[in-house]
Amino acid sequence: MPSSPTHVSPTPAVQLESVRKVYQSGDDEVVALGHASLTVASDEIVALVGPSGSGKTTLLSIAGGLLRASDGTVLVGGEDITTYDQKQLTKFRGNNVGFVFQAVNLVPFLTATENLTVVAEMNGRGGSAAKQRAHALLEQLGLGHRKRNLPDQLSGGERQRVAIGRALMNEPGLVLFDEPTSALDSKLGVQVMELIRSEIKGRQTAAIIVTHDTRMTEFADRTVEIADGELLPT
């Protein structure tokens, strides 16, 4: 439910309460998350670190409404999405969450601008306003001169920046990054992290950034560790 304006403290961007996720693989059950609880404030950047297979991507997917939890409660921006069906989740994602994936996954036949506007169009917000917003975002991301380029005419770092622009396009309250710098060299990685921090902070938006690389955690307000599907006390 949307927050009531009389609340003193703003609604947290994410509230996970004892979230469990069990994958069914054949006859086996894989517990990817066991009773994970996490609260992310509305303007907070949280880094999520942990070894491979520890459940980072799973947690991110649940917080972003890409997956449903097996158990527990998921509130995003105060909205309880725990019981949403696929259709409701699709709409919810389009309106509230931005994603930056490890594999950048831009639409190959669309220009940088169009890769941003397509997200708005898919959610029924196309038109010239969307185009203006896309141009403004690309300018901020230092891609003003690349607006009309197709993804394969862009460098890896530029593509990642377009992907960040796409995630911000619908003005989400929460942006989720899954290893946004793993495909970049460390210098470029630092640049992209700086950019992410300034974009997120400039918007008063929340973000969860999954990373393997502990050097990237300095760009977050807080670091949360995860191992074997359990969040470790900090």
Added chain:
Amino acid sequence: MKLALLELRRRPGRFAVIGTALVLLVLLMLFLGNIRSGLFLGSTGAIRIHEADRYVFSEDARESILRSEVTEVGLRELERIDGVADARGFGVSLLGVQIPGESEVADGAIGGYEAAGGRLPEPPPIGQGLADEGFQDLGLSLGETVLVGPAEVPVEVIGWIDDSNYLLQNGLWVNGETWRQIQNANRPDAIIGPDEWQIALVDFAASADAAATTAAIESLIGGDALDERDAMFAIPGVPEQNATLTAVIYATGFVVALVVALFFALLTLERIGLYAVLKATGASDGTLVAGLITQAVTVALISVVFGGVLSFLLGLAVPPEVPLVATVGQTVFTLIAVVIAAVLGGLVSLRRIIRIEPASAIGAGL
């Protein structure tokens, strides 16, 4: 939807293979359809030209014009039936027609008729005839006298008539007496009496009850009174020809659906990553499926245009002996059939698209 059309515009090469395949299939469908129309119209002109309400066959004719036999007396009796406005006699003989100055004998369908009706004017005087325009291509000119059959009965051509052929033989229309003269001189084994015809063409009075009048005609004659459609399909070979070509046309339509299904199924496999990302960023299944169907239909429509142009050019190139007739109905049918086949073919990928997990965009749930 916009995304789907943009992809078509930006990457036409990706759709070149399916486009080419569909153009060829559309061309084949149109060609087969035009042959079907050509064969059908070329076989049935001599029926349609009368525009009669009923085509009446005698008792033992089993719906064959050549086996049927009605007399002048029989015709006048038919006219006394309630609901019958008039009955006209008609007969046809298939014989060679020697055009002056031509080395080859042309095939002719010599139609004898009693009175004006439908598209036929008053019967010409004895020894004269109206020739189908198809004879023009074979070198016949107005005013010339053709010799009919081995007995070489002369008929002077005094006018043209359109779409009057029978069993793909060009129509030559004469009065009853000339027809009998031609038939009896060339077929001494099957002499036709002076007041005999083969079938009766019956026109209903405006107020007639069709079913009751038909029943009265059949009980009087003892044979069949067929409407125009049934009379056309009673011509030997016509139903078989039509059914065969129709089956091949539908089979081609099925191949269109199959080709579209296969192409877009492969494309969907290739697009799993893209679809997952779009779903993750808020695209509904409906939007994605609609985009795919839009692409299938657009490719189909473009193919119909190109296929249509090619079919037209092919029609100009084929020799006149090939009975091709392009009809608006056939073209519209092909258009609709190809679009429906494209939609059905595209829908084959529906399940696969719906089953793509948005979570797979981020690498979870894989």
